[in-house]
Amino acid sequence: MATAKPPQPFLSRTWDYITETQIWRSIFRHGMPANNRNRVLVVMSNVFLHLHPVKIRKSGIRLKFTWCMGGLTFFLFLVETFTGLLLMFYYRPTVAYAYMDIIDLAEQVPLGIMREIHRWGAHAMVITVWLHMFRVFMTGSYKPPREFNWNVGVILLVLTLLLSFTGYLLPWDQLAIWAITVGSNMARATPVLGHEGPGSQLLALGDVKMVHAGSDARFALLGGRFVGEGALLRFYVLHCVGIPLVAGILMAVHFWRVRKDGGISGPL
Amino acid sequence: MGALNTLKDVVNFLTNPPIFITLMAVTFFLLIGRRAFWRPRIGLVVGVVAAIFVALSTLDPNFRLIVGKPDNIPIVAMLFLVGFFLFISMSQAYNNDERIARGEPPIEGSPKEAEKTWVWPDLVYTEMLCMVIGIIILVIWGIVFKAPIEEPANPSRTPNPSKAPWYFLGLQEMLVYFDPWLAGVVLPSLIIVGLMAIPYLDTNPKGNGYFTFRERRVEITLFLFGFVILWVLLVMLGTFLRGPNWNFFGPYEYWDLHKLLALNNVNLSEYVWVKMLHANISGMNMFVRELPGILLVLFYVGVLPGLLAHSRREVKLPGGARVNIGLRKYYEKMGPWRYSVFVMLVLAMFSLPIKMVLRWLFNLKYIIAMPEIFFNI
Numbered sequence: 328m329a330t331a332k333p334p335q336p337f338l339s340r341t342w343d344y345i346t347e348t349q350i351w352r353s354i355f356r357h358g359m360p361a362n363n364r365n366r367v368l369v370v371m372s373n374v375f376l377h378l379h380p381v382k383i384r385k386s387g388i389r390l391k392f393t394w395c396m397g398g399l400t401f402f403l404f405l406v407e408t409f410t411g412l413l414l415m416f417y418y419r420p421t422v423a424y425a426y427m428d429i430i431d432l433a434e435q436v437p438l439g440i441m442r443e444i445h446r447w448g449a450h451a452m453v454i455t456v457w458l459h460m461f462r463v464f465m466t467g468s469y470k471p472p473r474e475f476n477w478n479v480g481v482i483l484l485v486l487t488l489l490l491s492f493t494g495y496l497l498p499w500d501q502l503a504i505w506a507i508t509v510g511s512n513m514a515r516a517t518p519v520l521g522h523e524g525p526g527s528q529l530l531a532l533g534d535v536k537m538v539h540a541g542s543d544a545r546f547a548l549l550g551g552r553f554v555g556e557g558a559l560l561r562f563y564v565l566h567c568v569g570i571p572l573v574a575g576i577l578m579a580v581h582f583w584r585v586r587k588d589g590g591i592s593g594p595l
Numbered sequence: 596m597g598a599l600n601t602l603k604d605v606v607n608f609l610t611n612p613p614i615f616i617t618l619m620a621v622t623f624f625l626l627i628g629r630r631a632f633w634r635p636r637i638g639l640v641v642g643v644v645a646a647i648f649v650a651l652s653t654l655d656p657n658f659r660l661i662v663g664k665p666d667n668i669p670i671v672a673m674l675f676l677v678g679f680f681l682f683i684s685m686s687q688a689y690n691n692d693e694r695i696a697r698g699e700p701p702i703e704g705s706p707k708e709a710e711k712t713w714v715w716p717d718l719v720y721t722e723m724l725c726m727v728i729g730i731i732i733l734v735i736w737g738i739v740f741k742a743p744i745e746e747p748a749n750p751s752r753t754p755n756p757s758k759a760p761w762y763f764l765g766l767q768e769m770l771v772y773f774d775p776w777l778a779g780v781v782l783p784s785l786i787i788v789g790l791m792a793i794p795y796l797d798t799n800p801k802g803n804g805y806f807t808f809r810e811r812r813v814e815i816t817l818f819l820f821g822f823v824i825l826w827v828l829l830v831m832l833g834t835f836l837r838g839p840n841w842n843f844f845g846p847y848e849y850w851d852l853h854k855l856l857a858l859n860n861v862n863l864s865e866y867v868w869v870k871m872l873h874a875n876i877s878g879m880n881m882f883v884r885e886l887p888g889i890l891l892v893l894f895y896v897g898v899l900p901g902l903l904a905h906s907r908r909e910v911k912l913p914g915g916a917r918v919n920i921g922l923r924k925y926y927e928k929m930g931p932w933r934y935s936v937f938v939m940l941v942l943a944m945f946s947l948p949i950k951m952v953l954r955w956l957f958n959l960k961y962i963i964a965m966p967e968i969f970f971n972i
């Protein structure tokens with residue numbers, strides 16, 4: 328007499344059924360990562376996880392070592408991309424609409440905390456990227472062979488600040504335009520290229536100045552002599568497309584280099 | 596009540612930029628080399644005291660007004676985070692130094708830590724946890740604090756004060772001491788260039804991939820001075836302590852639009868020609884007039900690096916760290932190219948504290964003042 332199999336609980340029967348279907352098996356090519364073979368497979372066959380190696384030094388994943396700051400920065404970048412996309416549904420970058428669209432966003436859109444998350448996420452990202460740099464410095468992780476990746480990092484740091492700076496203008500309120508005015512006024516004083524910068528007088532044809540308020544570095548930044556329609560459009564395009572694109576590509580390079588330089592640094 | 600007000604006055608007084616920045620910088624140099632200070636226990640005490648200070652201060656309406664602004668909340672958080680991670684990194688660094696002194700590898704190199712482990716689940720789960728905590732914090736933060744929206748943009752009405760976004764307020768604070776071409780363009784560019792140059796200037800092979808202080812004293816002291824004092828601290832100052840007309844206001848002071856401060860800053864050329872030599876500078880050739888300043892700046896960037904490369908003087912800081920004032924050792928180690936870039940960057944960095952001190956002590960406005968060609972230093 329064959330012993331009857333004990334009845335399986337409902338959940339585990341359902342689970343077995345689902346994981347046997349052709350749909351499931353077409354997506355996940357291997358079982359749960361509970362044994363070493365599957366642990367290798369899950370990291371190698373998943374496009375997101377394959378950013379990681381399969382095995383890693385213990386010291387490299389200790390929170391006290393990395394503070395997870397690079398990871399958090401990347402995570403915040405993703406949060407900003409997602410919430411920013413939602414905000415783009417409601418926001419039109421013109422002087423006539425921009426401010427009202429932001430007001431509407433707060434008053435009309437149900438459960439709207441996207442703008443809040445986007446703004447606080449941006450502040451947080453600036454802080455985490457500083458702290459990440461701080462950590463990398465303190466562990467000496469910029470030393471060979473990681474010099475180049477440190478440099479990629481510095482550019483990412485600048486891009487993070489520029490992302491935040493261009494976004495600051497978009498609500499088109501007093502806070503926004505005056506912060507950008509103060510910030511962009513600096514460009515006026517760029518040596519040689521700003522019309523109030525030292526050396527700008529040198530660029531002149533006879534009496535005709537080549538660097539003036541309508542042609543200097545600040546003008547190029549703002550697309551006008553003051554923070555107006557041109558600046559709003561420029562900042563919008565840079566904020567939503569230009570800088571994220573470059574930053575995204577550089578992040579890919581950054582992660583690739585972390586791997587190629589031997590993973591998270593550790594004593595030799 | 597009286598005692599409380601006196602206390603507030605004391606804090607308002609101590610946060611005055613000359614006193615505040617000097618105090619912080621001196622404290623920094625005193626403490627950075629002291630092992631006894633960088634222990635988690637002490638960090639906890641410092642953190643708790645700071646938290647109590649902030650919490651009690653919120654009872655003051657003027658403090659609440661500025662610190663409670665939704666956009667300023669992250670800056671308060673940053674203060675605590677930077678302090679927290681300072682302690683975390685320095686205490687690990689000193690622990691490792693002690694291990695190394697005993698002949699053991701740093702903790703990151705101990706057999707247990709050097710072992711490899713599976714990314715799934717060990718790393719993936721940690722990342723997951725970080726993300727979940729991150730989302731929770733952001734959502735709560737988003738519900739509690741509304742994103743600010745002020746009146747519609749009005750180009751004809753300038754708010755007072757007009758502030759750049761908070762992460763640039765360190766640069767805006769530099770405008771007190773330098774003209775825009777330096778504070779807004781040249782020095783920020785040098786910060787970026789300087790950061791990028793770090794891996795190529797630091798030829799010390801030690802301290803790669805683990806926390807340590809002893810093996811990298813000068814590197815860490817220089818970097819932290821730049822990051823904590825000249826960057827983070829100035830951001831705080833610009834955010835919380837600068838009011839209308841970029842005047843200083845203590846944390847408990849009301850932002851009075853009409854606060855008047857006597858501005859009687861004097862250029863170096865006036866000091867030399869008018870006050871010392873009793874000459875009249877109004878019709879003088881610009882380059883003759885500014886000759887003292889030009890010579891001084893040329894000395895700073897042209898002669899000083901050479902003198903330093905030649906000398907091997909060493910001074911002992913009160914904190915115990917030894918600093919070579921003479922840089923002969925570095926010159927020999929780094930070679931002429933690396934040394935020149937390094938020294939120029941360090942001199943650029945210290946130009947800020949130097950200009951600050953000159954302003955505070957002598958009301959010095961410009962070392963070179965050539966407004967005719969927008970060239971003021």
Ligand code: HEM
Nearest residue numbers: 393397398400401460468476477480481483484590591592
């Ligand atoms: C958008 C900005 C950035 C992102 C998303 C990012 C992300 C990451 C991540 C995920 C890692 C893995 C280790 C860790 O989490 O600490 C890493 C490592 C690293 N990052 Fe970044 N990072 C950014 C900016 C920077 C900056 C500003 C610097 C330096 C100036 C930098 C330099 C490095 C270096 C040298 C490593 C290798 C560290 C090691 O091997 O221990 N990164 N980055």
